[in-house]
Amino acid sequence: MAPTPVAPPEAAPLDEALVAGLVEDATLAPSMHNAQPWIFHYDPGSRTFRLRADSARELPLADPDRRALHISCAAAVLNLRVAAVHAGWDPVVGLLPDPADPDLLAEITLLPRRPESYEELAELYPALHRRHTSRAPYGDERIEGSLLDVLSRAALLEGAHLAFPDTFHRRTILDLSSEALVREQEDAGHRAEIARWAGDPPEGGGRDDGIPRYAFGPRARGGGVPVRDFGPQPGAGGPAASASPLLPDPDFVRESAVFEESPQLALLGTVRDHPADWLRAGQAMERVLLEATLDGLATSVASQALEWSDLRWAIRDPASAMGHVHMVIRLGYGPPGPSTRRRPVEDVLSIGGDG
Numbered sequence: 001m002a003p004t005p006v007a008p009p010e011a012a013p014l015d016e017a018l019v020a021g022l023v024e025d026a027t028l029a030p031s032m033h034n035a036q037p038w039i040f041h042y043d044p045g046s047r048t049f050r051l052r053a054d055s056a057r058e059l060p061l062a063d064p065d066r067r068a069l070h071i072s073c074a075a076a077v078l079n080l081r082v083a084a085v086h087a088g089w090d091p092v093v094g095l096l097p098d099p100a101d102p103d104l105l106a107e108i109t110l111l112p113r114r115p116e117s118y119e120e121l122a123e124l125y126p127a128l129h130r131r132h133t134s135r136a137p138y139g140d141e142r143i144e145g146s147l148l149d150v151l152s153r154a155a156l157l158e159g160a161h162l163a164f165p166d167t168f169h170r171r172t173i174l175d176l177s178s179e180a181l182v183r184e185q186e187d188a189g190h191r192a193e194i195a196r197w198a199g200d201p202p203e204g205g206g207r208d209d210g211i212p213r214y215a216f217g218p219r220a221r222g223g224g225v226p227v228r229d230f231g232p233q234p235g236a237g238g239p240a241a242s243a244s245p246l247l248p249d250p251d252f253v254r255e256s257a258v259f260e261e262s263p264q265l266a267l268l269g270t271v272r273d274h275p276a277d278w279l280r281a282g283q284a285m286e287r288v289l290l291e292a293t294l295d296g297l298a299t300s301v302a303s304q305a306l307e308w309s310d311l312r313w314a315i316r317d318p319a320s321a322m323g324h325v326h327m328v329i330r331l332g333y334g335p336p337g338p339s340t341r342r343r344p345v346e347d348v349l350s351i352g353g354d355g
Contacts, residue, residue, distance in 0.1 A: 011089050012088055012089075014044070014047060019349070027079075027343065028131070039051070039053075041350045051107075053105055061187075061189050071326060073282065077093060078290075079128055081108065082124050092110075094109075123294070135227045137225075138263070139333045139334055154284070155285075160326075163320050170262070173265060177328070179311060198216075198230040210341070211230045219257070267316070268288065268325070268327045268328075278326060298337070299331055303327060305328070315328070
């Protein structure tokens with residue numbers, strides 16, 4: 001049943017405090033290795049946010065074409081839209097507004113709300129601060145088809161598709177994810193890149209990005225679950241293992257756990273495979289994750305098999321109309337994930353002029 005239109009709230013004044021609050025909400029978005037590759041500029045004259053890619057936070061081995069960077073930044077765009085609607089403003093988004101400036105990924109202009117407008121995004125606002133990646137085991141309770149339909153609709157509203165693979169294709173996805181893990185472990189460059197973002201800083205240090213130890217989750221006993229393991233692998237060593245002081249020390253011990261035997265997965269994709277499609281997919285991914293959070297589901301995302309071109313092609317369902325898969329989403333009923341660190345707003349936001 002379609003929701004009944006309601007009058008929007010009175011728009012909150014767009015002062016610097018609100019602008020900073022909107023960006024703070026935007027940066028709660030997930031990103032590969034929690035690299036947070038975004039920079040915001042706000043122009044008060046036009047009430048426009050400009051979102052740029054932070055090239056210093058690219059992952060050249062895991063993300064050579066910057067697909068994941070686009071997806072991460074687009075998730076932040078979706079969060080900004082949710083926060084803006086919650087504050088009483090209508091966000092109008094333009095993707096890749098300047099062909100000569102590929103790092104300028106989006107412009108979001110805030111317009112006064114119309115009395116007759118109704119925006120479902122506002123209902124997602126409580127999930128912004130509750131959505132966290134959960135790398136823990138989930139229960140075996142299956143998700144009702146009606147809820148899967150809600151998640152599919154969330155993706156469609158952002159111009160993407162969500163497909164739920166059958167048992168056979170799910171097994172293929174798990175096998176491809178395991179193959180990706182093996183490749184990572186055998187490639188010193190990939191391990192060093194992950195090590196840059198995984199673990200805790202040396203004693204007395206601090207950081208506001210990356211995956212902290214407490215968010216690693218337990219080690220999967222027996223394997224077969226598409227959850228990236230950021231901890232050192234048994235037998236891993238050599239230069240790649242010691243390339244970063246952020247790798248856990250040898251005395252760091254994690255518990256192991258048995259994960260769900262048949263994880264519930266969703267493939268998120270688009271028909272085409274261009275930067276604008278990646279930006280649509282990123283907004284769709286975040287909308288699905290927020291909707292799932294509101295509905296009591298735990299979530300995690302998996303891209304490791306998508307980071308290898310041959311595995312990426314194999315992961316798509318040949319029976320589906322989905323042309324290109326951009327993310328594997330794991331869904332289920334389980335413990336919520338912990339919050340992870342975020343860069344301070346003052347490090348990612350500038351205000352004034354054209355930017």
